[in-house]
Amino acid sequence: xxxxxxxxxxxxxxxxxxxxxxxxxxxxxxxxxxxxxxxxxxxxxxxxxxxxxxxxxxxxxxxxxxxxxxxxxxxxxxxxxxxxxxxxxxxxxxxxxxxxxxxxxxxxxxxxxxxxxxxxxxxxxxxxxxxxxxxxxxxxxxxxxxxxxxxxxxxxxxxxxxxxxxxxxxxxxxxxxxxxxxxxxxxxxxxxxxxxxxxxxxxxxxxxxxxxxxxxxxxxxxxxxxxxxxxxxxxxxxxxxxxxxxxxxxxxxxxxxxxxxxxxxxxx
Amino acid sequence: xxxxxxxxxxxxxxxxxxxxxxxxxxxxxxxxxxxxxxxxxxxxxxxxxxxxxxxxxxxxxxxxxxxxxxxxxxxxxxxxxxxxxxxxxxxxxxxxxxxxxxxxxxxxxxxxxxxxxxxxxxxxxxxxxxxxxxxxxxxxxxxxxxxxxxxxxxxxxxxxxxxxxxxxxxxxxxxxxxxxxxxxxxxxxxxxxxxxxxxxxxxxxxxxxxxxxxxxxxxxxxxxxxxxxxxxxxxxxxxxxxxxxxxxxxxxxxxxxxxxxxxxxxxxxxxxxxxxxxxxxxxxxxxxxxxxxxxxxxxxxxxxxxxxxxxxxxxxxxxxxxxxxxxxxxxxxxxxxxxxxxxxxxxxxxxxxxxxxxxxxxxxxxxxxxxxxxxxxxxxxxxxxxxxxxxxxxxxxxxxxxxxxxxxxxxxxxxxxxxxxxxxxxxxxxxxxxxxxxxxxxxxxxxxxxxxxxxxxxxxxxxxxxxxxxxxx
Numbered sequence: 001x002x003x004x005x006x007x008x009x010x011x012x013x014x015x016x017x018x019x020x021x022x023x024x025x026x027x028x029x030x031x032x033x034x035x036x037x038x039x040x041x042x043x044x045x046x047x048x049x050x051x052x053x054x055x056x057x058x059x060x061x062x063x064x065x066x067x068x069x070x071x072x073x074x075x076x077x078x079x080x081x082x083x084x085x086x087x088x089x090x091x092x093x094x095x096x097x098x099x100x101x102x103x104x105x106x107x108x109x110x111x112x113x114x115x116x117x118x119x120x121x122x123x124x125x126x127x128x129x130x131x132x133x134x135x136x137x138x139x140x141x142x143x144x145x146x147x148x149x150x151x152x153x154x155x156x157x158x159x160x161x162x163x164x165x166x167x168x169x170x171x172x173x174x175x176x177x178x179x180x181x182x183x184x185x186x187x188x189x190x191x192x193x194x195x196x197x198x199x200x201x202x203x204x205x206x207x208x209x210x211x212x213x214x215x216x217x218x219x220x221x222x223x224x225x226x227x228x229x230x231x232x233x234x235x236x237x238x239x240x241x242x243x244x245x246x247x248x249x250x251x252x253x254x255x256x257x258x259x260x261x262x263x264x265x266x267x268x
Numbered sequence: 269x270x271x272x273x274x275x276x277x278x279x280x281x282x283x284x285x286x287x288x289x290x291x292x293x294x295x296x297x298x299x300x301x302x303x304x305x306x307x308x309x310x311x312x313x314x315x316x317x318x319x320x321x322x323x324x325x326x327x328x329x330x331x332x333x334x335x336x337x338x339x340x341x342x343x344x345x346x347x348x349x350x351x352x353x354x355x356x357x358x359x360x361x362x363x364x365x366x367x368x369x370x371x372x373x374x375x376x377x378x379x380x381x382x383x384x385x386x387x388x389x390x391x392x393x394x395x396x397x398x399x400x401x402x403x404x405x406x407x408x409x410x411x412x413x414x415x416x417x418x419x420x421x422x423x424x425x426x427x428x429x430x431x432x433x434x435x436x437x438x439x440x441x442x443x444x445x446x447x448x449x450x451x452x453x454x455x456x457x458x459x460x461x462x463x464x465x466x467x468x469x470x471x472x473x474x475x476x477x478x479x480x481x482x483x484x485x486x487x488x489x490x491x492x493x494x495x496x497x498x499x500x501x502x503x504x505x506x507x508x509x510x511x512x513x514x515x516x517x518x519x520x521x522x523x524x525x526x527x528x529x530x531x532x533x534x535x536x537x538x539x540x541x542x543x544x545x546x547x548x549x550x551x552x553x554x555x556x557x558x559x560x561x562x563x564x565x566x567x568x569x570x571x572x573x574x575x576x577x578x579x580x581x582x583x584x585x586x587x588x589x590x591x592x593x594x595x596x597x598x599x600x601x602x603x604x605x606x607x608x609x610x611x612x613x614x615x616x617x618x619x620x621x622x623x624x625x626x627x628x629x630x631x632x633x634x635x636x637x638x639x640x641x642x643x644x645x646x647x648x649x650x651x652x653x654x655x656x657x658x659x660x661x662x663x664x665x666x667x668x669x670x671x672x673x674x675x676x677x678x679x680x681x682x683x684x685x686x687x688x689x690x691x692x693x694x695x696x697x698x699x700x701x702x703x704x705x706x707x708x709x710x711x712x713x714x715x716x717x718x719x720x721x722x723x724x725x726x727x728x729x730x731x732x733x734x735x736x737x738x739x740x741x
Contacts, residue, residue, distance in 0.1 A: 048597065081592075087471045088495070093464055096535065105534050106397035113535035114597040114725065117457055118474065118495045123726025126592035132609070134590035135728050136496040136503045139459075139474035147492050151507065158514055160506075160617070172471065201490035202448065205483045241472065241479050243491065 003157035004187040004195045007249075009068040010167075011060050012180040012224045014217055020063050023228040024180075024221045031173050032056060048111040051092050053171040054121035056179055057083075058128045061165060064181050065129070076162035076185060080133035081122050082152045084144030084168040086216050088118035088137070091172055121169060133161070137169075140201075143237055144168055145180060145220045146245035150199040153247075156184045170216045180220035182227075194227045198248035207242030214239060223247065356570045357740060358512040359581035363677045364438025366430050367562035367664040368404030371415050372437050376664070376674075377681045380689035381710050385663050387546035387558045393530040400542035403528055404560030404665035406430055421484030425460030425473075426527035428480035430563035430670075434523065435481055438565040444486050451489035451517040453508045454478040455501030455524040456669040458532065459493065477525050481565070489517045495669070497724025498631070499590070500524060501564070502672035505732055506588035508568045519569035524673025528561035532668070539598060547634035547666070548693040549659045550643075550705050557633040560665020564673035566680070583680035584740035586620065586717075586733040589613025593727040599637050600723055604645025607631075607721055610729035611649055614719065618733035622649050625733070626715020627688060629679050630703070631723045632659025633666050638723065643701035645721075656714050657705040658682065662692035672722040676732060679718045683736045686713045715739075 011020040016027025018036060027033065035056075061081070068075065096112045103109075114120065118137040125131055140147040145168025152166035167181040187195050214237040226233035230251040238244040365373040368386025379386065386404040395401045406412070409429055416423075416432035419439070423429045431454065460476035475493045482491040490511060496503040501524025508522035536542050536559060543556035574581055591613065593606025600606065615621060628650070630642050646657070660678055667674055682688055690706045697705055716739035722730045 085474070088459075088474050090464070090471055093461075093531070097464075097531065100531075100534055104397075105394075105530075106537065108534050108538040110535075110538040110540075113538050116531075116535060117497050117725055119497050119724075119726045119728060120597060123497075123592065123597055123728070126594040126727055127597070130594055132592055132594060132606075134496075134503070134506075134730075135592045135726060136494055136500075136590075137474075139472070139478075139493045139495070140491070141472040141475050144475075150490075151492070151510075154510060154514055154516070158510065160510060201492070203452070203479075203482050203488050203491035205446070205486050205488060241475065242482075243475075243479075 004197050005153045005156045005184045006187040006191045006193040006195050007227055008071065008183050008185050008191055008193045009064045010182040010224055010227060011064045012178065012220055013056065013060050014178045015175055019224070020067050021228070023225045028175050030175055031177050032171065032179065035059060048114060050124055051115050053091065053169070054115060054124040056171065057121040057169055058125050060179050060181055061125050061129060064165065064183055068183055072190065078133040078162045079131055080155070080161045080164040081125060081131060081135050082148045082164055082166045083122060083137045084146070084148035084216065085118050085137045085139055085170055086141055086144050087170050087172045089116050089120060092116050140239065140243040141241045142214050142216055142239040143219065143243045143245045145216050146235065146237060146247060147201060149182060149223070149247055150201050150245055152184050153196050153199050156186060168216045168220050176215050176217045178217035178220055180224065182223070192252050194230065194249060194251050196247060197250050200246045202244045204242040204244065223249065356513055356515060356572065358509050358568050358585045359571050359574050359737065360566050360583045360585065360680045361569055361574050361579040361581055362438040362442065362567035363582065363680055364434040364436065364565040365562065365674060365677050366406050366412065366433045367674065368406055368560050369664060370407055371411070371433060373677055373681065377678065380660060380663055380678065380692070381687070383690050383692050385546050385692050387560070387665050392528060395533065398534065398537040398542070399540065400544050400558070402546060402558050403533065404558065405528060406561050416484070419484035421480050423480045425462055425476055427456055427459055427525045428477040430527060430561065431477045431481055431523050431525035431565065432484055434563040434565040435484060435521065438567055439485065446486040446488060448488045449518040450485065450487040451508070451511050451520040452478050452482040452485065452487045452491040453504045453520060453522050454481060454493045455495070455504035455673060456493055456526055457495055457497060457500055458526065458529060461527070461529050461531065481521060481523055485521055487521065496728045496730065497726050498666070498668050498671055499722035499724040499728050499730035500669035500672070502722040502730035502732055503590060505585060505672065505676060506590065506730065509585050509588050512568055512570050518573040519567060521565055522568050522673065523563060523565040524670035525563035526561055526668045526670040528559060533559060541635055543634060546693055547662050549630065549632035549634040549662050549691055550639050550697050550701055550703055551694045552696045552698045554634045554636070554639065554698065557635050557661065558665045560667045562664060562667045562670050562674060564670060564677040566673065566677060581737040583683045584735045584737055586735050586740060587614045587618025588732050589617055590728070590730040593729060595727050598725050600641040601727065602641055602644065604641045604648065606727055606729040607642065607645040607723055608648050611645065611719060611721065611731040614731035614733050620717065620733065625655060625717050625719045627656040627658065627682070627713055627718040629675055629718055629720045630657055630659040631721050632661050632691065634661060639698060639701040642721065643703050646703055654714065655704065656688045656711060657703045658688050659691045659705065662694065672720070672730065675720050675722070676734065679720050679734050682713055683716065683718060683734060688713050
């Protein structure tokens with residue numbers, strides 16, 4: 001695919017911290033780092049307690065959209081949300097299983113069960129921030145985030161999406177936890193932003209399970225580094241399961257400065 | 269593509285405050301240009317010039333953005349239309365299914381025509397103390413593996429076994445040479461769930477069925493799974509449609525699969541959503557939903573690829589639309605606004621209006637919330653028009669991530685045969701969820717185009733437009 005799509009804002013939240021329109025923060029630790037500022041209050045939907053990962057996604061979406069609005073006040077009418085995930089709703093699934101074991105099979109927690117879907121966190125974004133676009137998750141193991149970007153970019157260039165928040169969300173209390181979001185929009189002259197100019201997905205049905213060392217977090221961080229440094233880069237990755245993905249990034253046309261930065265960068 | 273035969277009409281010089289041409293005007297101009305890559309390129313360049321003129325016109329940034337998006341949308345529509353002339357419309361050429369009615373789409377459609385239900389007492393796990401003991405269970409693992417043995421793909425989870433058995437039904441008569449232009453997209457909500465927590469490596473549960481199918485079908489194009497709650501496989505079909513229309517793939521195996529897990533059964537019990545009787549969508553005496561398990565695989569390919577290989581299109585997938593209603597995690601927006609928006613987006617993508625639709629295939633779970641929401645959306649969309657209504661969850665239960673793929677499989681067969689099966693277990697329509705549903709016996713399909721609706725947790729709604737090959741040309 002050779003059409004172009006602009007990356008008008010992005011953010012990566014990992015064990016190192018939160019970076020918005022910046023290179024991601026180095027750092028390890030189990031789970032996500034603490035949010036550096038006092039987070040905006042998020043109302044629970046219909047009185048249900050919202051799992052932390054879902055709240056985290058809402059916060060990061062808010063940060064990306066706020067950053068985008070600071071550059072050009074209006075957003076496209078409809079923003080889709082497409083999140084790549086390897087672990088899905090793993091933590092909530094395990095919590096619901098524990099509730100069944102502790103309380104009995106007939107007494108599972110309905111509030112927990114409501115969040116045992118990989119799209120529940122995205123649903124929370126729709127509830128909290130009023131996004132009315134399409135909402136889905138995609139999975140290709142370690143390449144889930146790149147797959148969301150590739151399919152999102154194709155959707156934007158073909159006009160199926162006006163804009164698409166794509167990225168990855170893998171939160172299971174491990175060192176590889178990450179939430180990363182990239183706002184993709186049709187490349188327009190007024191959007192002085194780095195662009196994705198090529199992408200491809202493929203699969204090897206004969207693949208043997210040799211790990212290449214790519215993870216959801218590493219692929220998202222490589223993309224964010226290329227965007228932040230204004231580099232032309234080809235983000236290539238493959239997974240033990242046989243998936244491969246490639247994404248080509250170029251800096252903003254005629255760029256002499258990087259996109260506006262609203263750095264929220266802080267260690268643990 | 270040939271060079272254009274007729275010159276493009278010359279657009280007026282860029283003017284600061286002149287509005288950009290409306291979409292239909294642009295399309296008319298473009299059609300006059302005889303279509304062609306060269307024409308598209310020149311047209312796009314002119315649009316760009318015009319756009320830059322607007323930029324220099326001192327208008328507000330908001331105004332610029334609005335017009336920029338309009339140009340993009342129009343350009344995209346042109347691209348799609350241009351590709352449509354190269355027969356990149358997406359057609360369904362093979363259908364495979366596994367449900368509580370057994371192996372095969374023929375068996376499924378026969379059961380639907382007879383109004384039979386596969387919802388019976390659960391045998392796979394204990395259901396003591398729960399508000400229901402019913403579900404529509406698919407055949408056992410041994411039968412599934414036997415059915416899909418010729419695909420030579422290993423599967424160690426039930427959702428993949430179901431999917432491969434459905435694929436075997438769809439692919440039985442096809443050559444499966446390795447192809448980088450064959451893609452796989454599978455909708456599922458829980459994937460290989462039985463492997464949950466076994467090891468960090470097994471955390472990759474959602475993508476397992478898609479990989480199993482890609483290996484079985486020797487597909488080396490894009491391969492991924494999609495989740496969107498109970499609309500998962502509707503979204504998978506939307507993705508498959510995009511891969512065909514964008515010219516990335518010649519054919520895409522689009523699937524939906526879901527195994528019946530005790531975890532999910534107990535969860536729906538916790539929500540008090542399970543019916544103690546087999547589900548009765550839209551019936552005044554309904555008492556909730558019945559769960560089911562199953563899979564469907566649809567071979568979606570470009571019309572030109574189908575023709576080149578001598579395959580007859582069963583139905584055309586004309587458009588897809590999706591939306592989030594932002595109302596609640598588990599309850600749909602009662603006025604059906606989310607489903608209405610998704611339906612309108614699907615119709616726009618298909619470039620038709622509701623007046624071109626002869627049948628509405630409902631999500632029809634059999635819960636009060638869903639049925640009344642759907643009735644409200646239906647009334648707003650069709651405004652009293654005479655449209656047939658069908659639904660299949662009274663017969664094969666709610667198969668969650670597989671539901672929309674099974675819905676589309678049945679709808680493609682309805683279009684092929686011109687017959688609408690009755691809504692199983694429906695006797696008297698709920699006066700608060702009034703829909704002209706098909707009761708008791710099959711009826712002839714009105715028209716040659718169907719709207720297929722899906723709705724799910726998280727406020728997700730999706731819709732697809734299907735048509736007979738004759739209607740789409």
